[in-house]
Amino acid sequence: MASGARWMSVNQVVVQVTRLLVQVVLAHLLEPRAFGLMTMALVIVMFLEILRGFGTGMAVVQRDKISERLLSSVFFLNIGLGLVISGLLALLAPGLASLYGDSALTPVLQVLGLGLLLASLGDLQQWLLRREMKFGAVAAANIIGTAANAACSIVLALLGYQVWSLVIGYLVGFGVTTLVAWLQSPWRPRASFSPAEVRSVLRFSANLSGFSVFNFFLLHGDKVIVGHFLGAQQLGYYGLAQRVLMYPVSTVSTAFQEVMFAGLSRLQNDHSAIRRVYFRSCAVAALVCFPVMAGLTVVARDVVLVVLGARWERLVPLIWLLAPIGGIQSVSFSVGVLYNVKGRTDLLLRWGIFSGLLMLGSYFAGLPWGINGVAAAYAIVIVLLLPPGFAIPFSLVDAKPRELVTAVWPHVVATAGTVAVMAAVQWLTHGFRLARPVCLLASVLAGAATYVVITWRQRPPALADLLQCVRRASAGSGQPASASSRRDGALGPTAHG
Template sequence: MSLIDKTIRGIAWSTAGKIFAQVFGFVLSIVLARLLVPEDYGLWGMIVVIVNFITLFGELGFGAALIQRKEIDERHLSSVFWLNVVVGVVLAALLALSAPAIAEFYEQPLLVDLTRIVALNFLVAPLNMVQRAIFNREMWFKQLAVVDSVKVVIAGCVAVGMALTGWGVWSLVGQSVTITVVSAIALWFASDWRPSFTFDRHALGDLLGFSANLFGFKTINYWARQVDDVLIGKVMGASALGVYTLAYSTMMVPLKEVTHVLSGVMFPALSKIQDDPARVKGIYLRAISMIALITFPMMLLLWASADVFILTVYGEKWAGAISILEIYCFVGLYQSIGTSVGWLYKSQGRTDLMFKYGLVASILIIVSILIGVYIGTVEAVAISYAIMTGGVLIYPQFMIPGKLVGMRFREVIGAVASIFGCAALAAAAIWGLGTQLPETWPAWAQFVTQAVSGILLYLGIIHTLKIAAYVELRDFIREQLAKKRGKTDDIDRGDADKDEGAQ
């Protein structure tokens, strides 16, 4: 199978799996938001900040290194596996021992037991990292889609069951641990690879240059993205952190559904053509235009109907998240394409440059968050973050990796400008529509009216103006459907020939 065919099939399976997981996860989040209270999410957010950071140490960037390196053998795979197992045990012990200090920092005694149970994740998670890297490297995304769908469903059922029986924040902990355990078991059943009793430090050395810089970038980038949760939880309390986390996670939905889906496919695909920068550039620009085609209207239409969306989906107790979500819709707009620059750094093997940029950018982001916390409101934190990431950093974010493949910033703007204009026009129209709808209508009726009108209007605009990304996507879908019909016709003709021959 050619690289193009593998990429297309990979995107199709990744998209199908991710759509299922995200739709199920979104429905699950609605159910849990109605069963739980903001304080539950705030407590969970306090744990997640620490746990996600420690998770970075469990992988150490070796998974991506296994995908990017042109040649690997059993020495690399088994050495990475055993290193991850040892690191996982150490991290689980450290997190369990740190639980009292975490609880004392936030002044929440319940965090001691919550943290120690979550620490179990680090004993299990390393067991499937190499298998997942192998599946990504070989672009076997069908198996990954099945595994990820299964784990989400089982973990979701566990979380809802616990929430219904009054377990509160423990239902979120149960969901986390279940996802880790089910993922490990499923990937071991799906994979034929098993570790040998081999540990070769020279094999690890082959991967270390790439992985060390990637790990360094992920570490500093993580704290730049999470310091707001830490400070809000410490200074403003669990309830404020709960509504802030809900708004932020809602903004992240398009990134998870679109950008992150493509990331799993585009990184290994671009790594295979890393010696042809011009080709990498062309594919990258087409990819971000496709991302923008979907995420730009999602973010802008959500901004235009944020109030009725929150009231409809989560209920009045989450009304405090409306203003934060409105701000973060604009953050999600440019982050949906901005996070894709990692494909360029990693596929070109320049994680060293990625680390250097990340260090400077993270310092500036942390400063902006400190300013927001000093002002004293969650809205101020969101605004400061938006100004820094969307106003100050957006140009170097694209330009520095762009130089690796000869890409200019104006080419990035050119790839998404017309799409932004269409999405903005549709958003402005439904915002105006929202001001004219009767106030006596329930929130759900207003939201459905705005959402349906906005989607239809946006589709009408891009179809009428024949936006390039839309036309390319439409023609591609038609071509794939035609190929599928052609294969079906060939099978039918073959069956008919067999029947005729039998007669």
């Protein structure tokens, strides 16, 4: 699991930094409307992605034993679902575009539907690599696919293709990721399909997919509402703010979630082991994400004006509202692992129905105040859902909320000190009317130094865990695919879905 965390951390850092840099470059090359159209389309595509995958890959990882017949059956089920859903999207695209009130969305959706089919071709291979704990291979597929997406999008944007630079880059990234996954995985499907084998995983996967549908509304319903009622340009601001703010959170939480699920599924009856790994992972997430999100809140205006330019100034209040929530979610996102490891996707579904409907109502409540009102409603409901959102999955592994507080408290203290110093530097540098880039640099350096000093003096356990991962990553950096390159043909020991 430590080795897996190392590789997925490398994967997430490279992937998210690449995406962040590409977003910054594209923000200078594309109009906000292009981002808005792509955000509209991706909301629909991500919803269909839930139905396409149907949770079968995670069910394969969670099961103690798997057979060749089960794997082939799941593979062909995935292909069939991919074909049906991509075809339906092509047919329904005009109607879906009319819901947003923008006909330009129709061809974008029809082309993006091909990405669902490409994902189906390599989905099971990636989950088998996870089951086998071959996270070096998973990282290789993701990094190479992201690089292909980035290169294609930037080249097409330079040529003036606007939204199509994003669309084609998306497809190229999916295709390359699938190709690399096939090259890394030794498993190949056989001409076999068993309805009985498929039914054997449906209880787990159906509940998981049901939860994912409601969780989709929790995470993406705001984009549908903003796009429909406020238009593509406002959604461009809103969607870019969310994507940029979620990069640091996704970098850490996704890495640990994937590894925890694969590893703890093998230890699902050992509650003490589950708690130990889970809370240590939460502490590392807090160590990394709390200062980043809090610091970004302090320097939001400088970051937007210096990095993106004046035409994106509307992002500033969105960052003030959403960055603190991103810090909270760096810890709260991982609770789904506890449901999945214990096989209690039925409870996960019930929680998803409740929280999803509540969140959906909050978006409409905030709509009269524009994108800032929607963001504020999102933040308020996320905070209100925290107590039950932790208590229910904690009960499955005999965990107590105070264990979480104890794990993250040192990082809350260090973050508070960092925010105080950064705010003071902002006040001084702007008071002396220094150039905005100088103000930003001084604030970031002062905040980083403060956080390092406070954390080093406290020496929390998460610091040792993080340093250990860094040392292992340095020691193993010359062998990026060693675990995945052993083609022994074994099924046995094989995303944020």
